[in-house]
Amino acid sequence: xxxxxxxxxxxxxxxxxxxxxxxxKKVDSLETARAAYSDASANExxxxxxxxxxxxxxxxxxxxxxxxxxxxKRKHADHYAYIASQKVKIAKLIAQRxxxxxxxxxxxxERQRVQLDVRSQEVDRARADTLAMQAxxxxxxxxxxxxxxVATLGDVLFDSGExxxxxxxxxxxxxxxxxxxxxxxRNAIVEGHTDNMGDxxxxxxxxxxRAASVRSALIAxxxxxxxxxxxxxxxxxxxxxxxSASGRQQNRRVEVIFPDDDSxxxxxxxx
Amino acid sequence: MYRSSxxxxxxxxxxxxxxxxxxxxxxxxxxxxxxxxxxxxEVAGAKDLAPIELRTAQEKQDLAxxxxxxxxxxxxxxxxxxxxxxxxxAKAKSEAEKSRSAxxxxxxxxxxxxxxxxxxxxx
Numbered sequence: 001x002x003x004x005x006x007x008x009x010x011x012x013x014x015x016x017x018x019x020x021x022x023x024x025k026k027v028d029s030l031e032t033a034r035a036a037y038s039d040a041s042a043n044e045x046x047x048x049x050x051x052x053x054x055x056x057x058x059x060x061x062x063x064x065x066x067x068x069x070x071x072x073k074r075k076h077a078d079h080y081a082y083i084a085s086q087k088v089k090i091a092k093l094i095a096q097r098x099x100x101x102x103x104x105x106x107x108x109x110e111r112q113r114v115q116l117d118v119r120s121q122e123v124d125r126a127r128a129d130t131l132a133m134q135a136x137x138x139x140x141x142x143x144x145x146x147x148x149x150v151a152t153l154g155d156v157l158f159d160s161g162e163x164x165x166x167x168x169x170x171x172x173x174x175x176x177x178x179x180x181x182x183x184x185x186r187n188a189i190v191e192g193h194t195d196n197m198g199d200x201x202x203x204x205x206x207x208x209x210r211a212a213s214v215r216s217a218l219i220a221x222x223x224x225x226x227x228x229x230x231x232x233x234x235x236x237x238x239x240x241x242x243x244s245a246s247g248r249q250q251n252r253r254v255e256v257i258f259p260d261d262d263s264x265x266x267x268x269x270x271x
Numbered sequence: 272m273y274r275s276s277x278x279x280x281x282x283x284x285x286x287x288x289x290x291x292x293x294x295x296x297x298x299x300x301x302x303x304x305x306x307x308x309x310x311x312x313e314v315a316g317a318k319d320l321a322p323i324e325l326r327t328a329q330e331k332q333d334l335a336x337x338x339x340x341x342x343x344x345x346x347x348x349x350x351x352x353x354x355x356x357x358x359x360x361a362k363a364k365s366e367a368e369k370s371r372s373a374x375x376x377x378x379x380x381x382x383x384x385x386x387x388x389x390x391x392x393x394x
Contacts, residue, residue: 076349079349082353082356083353086353086357086359090359090360090363093364094363096367097366100374104370111381114384114388118384
């Protein structure tokens with residue numbers, strides 16, 4: 001018997017000789033690991049995302065089976081079974097991570113879409129608000145000026161040379177009261193003006209009393225008194241030429257002013 | 272014939288066993304690999320996201336070092352191979368957790384925005 005024959009014999013041949021009994025023997029740890037591997041490799045998602053780790057597991061199982069067949073040492077078989085089962089866990093975690101990463105991208109797009117919806121809704125609402133306010137201003141025949149929103153109540157609405165408001169003024173008063181109810185943060189300065197006929201003190205008094213009439217009419221329509229301040233300018237601030245009858249009529253007016261910010265009101269004292 | 276096969280079998284197994292016992296190389300590569308795997312796990316945030324798995328890996332690495340010092344090279348090799356795979360697991364777990372919570376965050380913000388949208392529409 002020549003020993004060189006033994007030592008040069010390939011491993012495969014040795015295995016064939018040693019498997020005299022028949023099928024390879026099973027060991028628990030390897031079988032459990034093998035089951036976990038089977039499960040994972042049947043999962044398309046895991047196979048797609050972590051083929052290398054599954055391969056590593058398969059190799060470890062093969063190594064473990066070989067070692068068990070060769071030397072029957074549980075320690076070695078268990079070692080490879082452990083490696084294999086850890087690799088399977090790793091494969092599944094990698095698959096999970098990659099699926100979530102893909103999901104993240106599509107969810108970010110979804111978020112953008114929803115944010116756009118919010119924004120376009122805000123734009124629509126702002127547009128609607130602007131149209132609504134414009135409609136009210138038109139109804140009041142108000143103008144937007146540097147001083148703010150200005151609605152002018154002409155001389156015809158007042159009793160001639162008197163402070164009392166005519167019944168025909170009711171529609172105008174309704175519209176102004178409506179506006180103030182729709183926009184509760186807008187407060188009013190009611191400014192009385194006259195033409196230059198008669199003396200200054202008389203005109204100051206008349207303009208003040210007319211402004212007060214307008215104020216009362218608004219309060220009667222439910223506007224809170226603290227929201228309305230009055231100012232009398234008498235003949236001091238004409239808008240037309242006092243030398244003509246029509247010019248004088250234009251000057252005899254009450255302006256209801258809604259300043260853009262309340263600082264314009266705070267300096268005034270309610271009269 | 273059967274008896275002759277058995278004799279060959281015994282001689283072969285003995286030869287293989289003897290050659291396995293003598294001259295087992297020092298598992299320097301395996302130890303280096305598990306060191307790298309541990310570092311990678313820490314970089315991935317395993318201290319916070321997979322502390323138990325990380326500790327297992329570290330402990331096995333420490334035991335591998337002890338086995339090396341005791342010249343138990345097969346044991347050292349196996350321990351460091353296990354430490355490497357444990358560290359890989361710690362890293363994979365950490366990364367999976369990071370991705371999961373990123374998805375959750377975006378999901379939450381979408382729900383919040385949708386709630387706002389719903390509230391606004393109701394006005």
